[in-house]
Amino acid sequence: xxxxxxxxxxxxxxxxxxxxxxxxxxxxxxxxxxxxxxxxxxxxxxxxxxxxxxxxxxxxxxxxxxxxxxxxxxxxxxxxxxxxxxxxxxxxxxxxxxxxxxxxxxxxxxxxxxxxxxxxxxxxxxxxxxxxxxxxxxxxxxxxxxxxxxxxxxxxxxxxxxxxxxxxxxxxxxxxxxxxxxxxxxxxxxxxxxxxxxxxxxxxxxx
Ligand SMILES: [Cu+2]
Numbered sequence: 001x002x003x004x005x006x007x008x009x010x011x012x013x014x015x016x017x018x019x020x021x022x023x024x025x026x027x028x029x030x031x032x033x034x035x036x037x038x039x040x041x042x043x044x045x046x047x048x049x050x051x052x053x054x055x056x057x058x059x060x061x062x063x064x065x066x067x068x069x070x071x072x073x074x075x076x077x078x079x080x081x082x083x084x085x086x087x088x089x090x091x092x093x094x095x096x097x098x099x100x101x102x103x104x105x106x107x108x109x110x111x112x113x114x115x116x117x118x119x120x121x122x123x124x125x126x127x128x129x130x131x132x133x134x135x136x137x138x139x140x141x142x143x144x145x146x147x148x149x150x151x152x153x154x155x156x157x158x159x160x161x162x163x164x165x166x167x168x169x170x171x172x173x174x175x176x177x178x179x180x181x182x183x184x185x186x187x188x189x190x191x192x193x194x195x196x197x198x199x200x201x202x203x204x205x206x207x
Contacts, residue, residue, distance in 0.1 A: 022165065022166055022193045022194070023162075023163040023164060023165060023166075023193075023194070024164050024165075024166060024191040024192050024193065024194060024195055024196065024197060025160060025161065025162045025163070025164070025195070025196045025197070026045060026160070026161040026164055026169075026171070026189060026191065026196075026197050026199070027158060027159075027160045027161075027196055027197070027198045027199070028043045028153075028158070028159050028160075028161070028171065028173065028199055028200075028201055029153075029156075029157050029158050029198070029199070029200045029201070030043070030153050030157045030158075030159070030173055030175070030200075030201050030203060031157055031200060031201070031202050031203070032202070032203065032204070032205050033202055033203075033204055035202070036157075037153070037155065037156050037157025037158075038153060038157050038175055038203060038205055039153050039154060039155050039156075039157060040075075040076050040077040040152060040153065040175060040176075041152065041153040041157070041159065041173050041174065041175035041178075041203070042077060042079055042143045042145075042150060042151075042152050042153075042159075042173070042174045042175070043150065043151050043152075043153070043159040043161060043171065043172070043173050044145060044147050044149060044150045044171070044172050044174075045147065045149040045150075045161050045164055045169045045170070045171045045172075045189070046147050046149070046169060046170045047149070047164055047165045047167060047168070047169040047191070048167055048168045048169065048170075049165040049166070049167050051165065052147040052148055052149050053146060053147065053148070054081040054082050054083070054145065054146055054147065054148055056083060058081040058083075058148055059081075060079065060080065060081060060150075062079075064078070064080045064084045064085065064086045064087065065078075065086065065087050065088075065089065066078050066086055066087070066088050066130070066140060066142065067088075067089050067091055068088070068089070068090045068091060068092055068096050068098075068132075068138070069091040069092055070092070071092060071094070071135050071137070071138060072137075072138060072140075073130060073132075073138055073139070073140030074140075075140070076139075076140050076141070077140070077141045077143060077152060077176070078140070078141070078142050078143065079143045079145055079150055079151075079152055080122055080142060080143070080144055080145065081144075081145055081146075081148070082122065082123065082124065082125045082144050082145065082146050083121070083122070083123055084121070084122055084144070085119050085120070085121045085122075086119065086120050086121075086122060086142060087117055087118070087119050088109060088117065088118045088119070088120065089115070089116075089117045090112055090113060090114055090115065090116050090117075091114070091115070092114060093114055094113075094114075094134070095111045095112060095113045095114075095134065096109075096111070096112065096132050096134060096135070096138070097109065097110060097111045097112075097132055097133035097134050098118070098130060098131075098132055099130070099131055099132075099133060100128050100129055100130050100131070101129070102126065102127065102128040102129050103124075103126065104122070104124045104125065104126025104127060104128050104144055105120070105122050105123070105124065105126075105128045105142070105144070107120055111134075122142055122144040124144065125144050125145060125146035126144055127141055127142075127143055127144070127174065127176075127183075128141065128142040128143075128144060129141055129176075130142065141176055143174065149161045149163075149164060149169075164191050165191070166191050166192060166193040167190065167191060168188060168189070168190050168191075169188070169189050169190075169191055170186065170188060171186065171187050171188070171189050172184050172185070172186045172187075173185045173186075173187075173201050173203060175203065175205065177205040177206040178203045178204065178205055179204045179205065179206060180203075180204070185201060185203050187199075187201065
């Protein structure tokens with residue numbers, strides 16, 4: 001590595017450690033209007049301080065895999081960074097035919113069988129609705145994120161975003177059943193230099 005690159009790398013490491021020392025965590029609890037937890041909601045944050053955009057080196061800590069087994073897609077909602085390659089392994093004895101008409105990624109994986117694998121690159125941010133031509137009940141979503149600050153709620157309705165810079169951030173909560181334009185609700189959050197901010201977001205979801 002040439003010296004200039006080395007110098008830049010150490011500067012970057014220093015800058016990153018400075019950011020890490022001044023970072024807050026955001027815990028969002030998503031509920032329905034009756035207060036019950038809502039799972040599979042995707043929470044994103046875009047701090048006004050910047051630095052949130054994904055790039056070609058962005059790697060989330062989970063697998064980019066949409067498995068088909070027991071005639072369902074698993075997970076129901078898969079979050080990946082823009083540009084990610086997602087595998088679609090078929091673990092069923094029957095064949096599936098995966099497709100999407102979503103503007104963020106229109107594609108089709110023609111009939112393929114047990115233990116076969118297919119790959120699709122999701123190159124544009126947005127929500128991609130998946131279906132299967134053979135099994136109408138198979139529905140799932142690939143959430144293609146343009147921000148590194150993203151998390152999905154579990155059965156408890158909780159998502160935690162770690163290491164957000166201090167200051168204002170635009171937060172969005174998306175879930176396929178939210179009754180709102182784009183199936184999302186947005187809010188503004190002000191983050192301190194350190195500590196955990198906890199907020200509950202109630203959304204109107206279809207049963
Ligand atoms: Cu199928």
